[in-house]
Amino acid sequence: MQVHALTVGNTQVENNIFLAPMAGYTDYAYRKLQISLGVGLAFTELVSAKGLMYGGENSAELLFSGQDINKTSAQIFGADAYFMRSACESEYLQPFSIVDINMGCPVPKVFKNGEGSALLTDIKKAENIIKECVKSGKNITVKIRTGQKRGDDIATEFAKMAENSGASLITIHGRVREDYYSGEPDYNAIERAKNAVKIPVIANGGIFNKQDAENMINRTGADGIMIARGAIANPFLIVDLLDKETSVTLKEYMLNHITLMAERYGDRRASLEFRKFTSYYFKGKVGVKELKTALQTAESVGQIKFLISNYL
Ligand SMILES: Cc1cc2nc3c(=O)[nH]c(=O)nc-3n(C[C@H](O)[C@H](O)[C@H](O)COP(=O)(O)O)c2cc1C
Structure with missing residues (x-):
C-alpha cells in the first residue's frame, strides 16, 4: 500500500497506518511500543466522557501519553452532547x-x-454530538461501523453527516454491530463512503498481514488503514506494512513491554495484565507451550523477565 502523510484538521500525521483503540490492550505501554515501531497515530481505548467529567482518576489514567502525545488521539464515548463537549474542553483532553x-x-x-454503536441508529443525536465537540476547537474524528444488522449500510450517510458537522476524519470498521469482530469486512460500504466525502477515510477490519492491507486499500480506495488485533498478534505488523526492517526481536519487544507496564502500573497490575498478551504473542509458535503457561501464572514482573530472558 502507498504510505503517505495525512492531514487531520490542522494536524499533520506522519503516515496513514493507525493503531486502533482496543480496550484493555492499547494502554500507554502498548501505544508507546507501536509508535516507536512507526504507527502514524495511536488511539487510546474508549474513555467515558461522563467518567472524566465526574473526575474519575481511572478514566484520566487511560489517557496518559507522556512524550507520545503528538502521535496519540484520545477516544471518548458518550451519548450526551453536553458531556462530550465538556470532556473535549477539559484539562484531561487539553494536550x-x-x-x-x-x-x-x-x-x-x-x-x-x-452510546457507542447505538448512535448509529440515531443520526440526529450523533450529528449533535459531533457538532458540539467540534465547537471545542479540537480536531474531531469519528469511528463507526457499517450498521447494526447484516445488510445494513449507514456508512455513506454517516460519513457525509460527519463531514458536514465539521469532523476531520472518519474511520470505518467494515462490520455491523451483530458481527462484533468476525467475518469479512464490507469493502463496498467503505468504498461508497470514501467516494462520498472529501475528509480522509480510514478503513478498518481484518488486517492481519500485508496482503490484507493491500486488499483493503485496493477494494475501498481508503486514505489509510487502522490495524487492531493484527497488531497484537504480530507486534511487527506495522514494520511489514511500512516496508521497513527492525532489529528488535520478539524477546526484546516483550521485555520492553513488561518493563514499560511495570513502570506505569506497578508490579502486581503489570504482571496480571501482561498475561493476556502472551497468548497473542505466542499464537502459532511451536515449542513455547511451557513458557506460555509459566508466563500466564507468573506473579511478579521479575519472574516474567526471568522467564522471557532465559527461555525465549
Ligand atoms: C479487545 C478489543 C477491544 C476494543 N476496544 C475498542 C475501543 O475501545 N474503541 C473502539 O473504537 N474500538 C475498539 N475495538 C475495535 C477495534 O478498534 C477494531 O475496530 C476491530 O477490532 C476491528 O479490527 P480488526 O478486525 O483488525 O481487529 C476493540 C476491539 C477489540 C478486539
Missing part, C-alpha cells in the same frame, strides 16, 4: 490535538446507554 468519538462499540453495557 490532545485529535479527539475521536466512538460510534461503534457493540458491548451491551455501552449500547444500552445509547
Whole structure:
C-alpha cells in the first residue's frame, strides 16, 4: 500500500497506518511500543466522557501519553452532547490535538446507554454530538461501523453527516454491530463512503498481514488503514506494512513491554495484565507451550523477565 502523510484538521500525521483503540490492550505501554515501531497515530481505548467529567482518576489514567502525545488521539464515548463537549474542553483532553468519538462499540453495557454503536441508529443525536465537540476547537474524528444488522449500510450517510458537522476524519470498521469482530469486512460500504466525502477515510477490519492491507486499500480506495488485533498478534505488523526492517526481536519487544507496564502500573497490575498478551504473542509458535503457561501464572514482573530472558 502507498504510505503517505495525512492531514487531520490542522494536524499533520506522519503516515496513514493507525493503531486502533482496543480496550484493555492499547494502554500507554502498548501505544508507546507501536509508535516507536512507526504507527502514524495511536488511539487510546474508549474513555467515558461522563467518567472524566465526574473526575474519575481511572478514566484520566487511560489517557496518559507522556512524550507520545503528538502521535496519540484520545477516544471518548458518550451519548450526551453536553458531556462530550465538556470532556473535549477539559484539562484531561487539553494536550490532545485529535479527539475521536466512538460510534461503534457493540458491548451491551455501552449500547444500552445509547452510546457507542447505538448512535448509529440515531443520526440526529450523533450529528449533535459531533457538532458540539467540534465547537471545542479540537480536531474531531469519528469511528463507526457499517450498521447494526447484516445488510445494513449507514456508512455513506454517516460519513457525509460527519463531514458536514465539521469532523476531520472518519474511520470505518467494515462490520455491523451483530458481527462484533468476525467475518469479512464490507469493502463496498467503505468504498461508497470514501467516494462520498472529501475528509480522509480510514478503513478498518481484518488486517492481519500485508496482503490484507493491500486488499483493503485496493477494494475501498481508503486514505489509510487502522490495524487492531493484527497488531497484537504480530507486534511487527506495522514494520511489514511500512516496508521497513527492525532489529528488535520478539524477546526484546516483550521485555520492553513488561518493563514499560511495570513502570506505569506497578508490579502486581503489570504482571496480571501482561498475561493476556502472551497468548497473542505466542499464537502459532511451536515449542513455547511451557513458557506460555509459566508466563500466564507468573506473579511478579521479575519472574516474567526471568522467564522471557532465559527461555525465549
Ligand atoms: C479487545 C478489543 C477491544 C476494543 N476496544 C475498542 C475501543 O475501545 N474503541 C473502539 O473504537 N474500538 C475498539 N475495538 C475495535 C477495534 O478498534 C477494531 O475496530 C476491530 O477490532 C476491528 O479490527 P480488526 O478486525 O483488525 O481487529 C476493540 C476491539 C477489540 C478486539
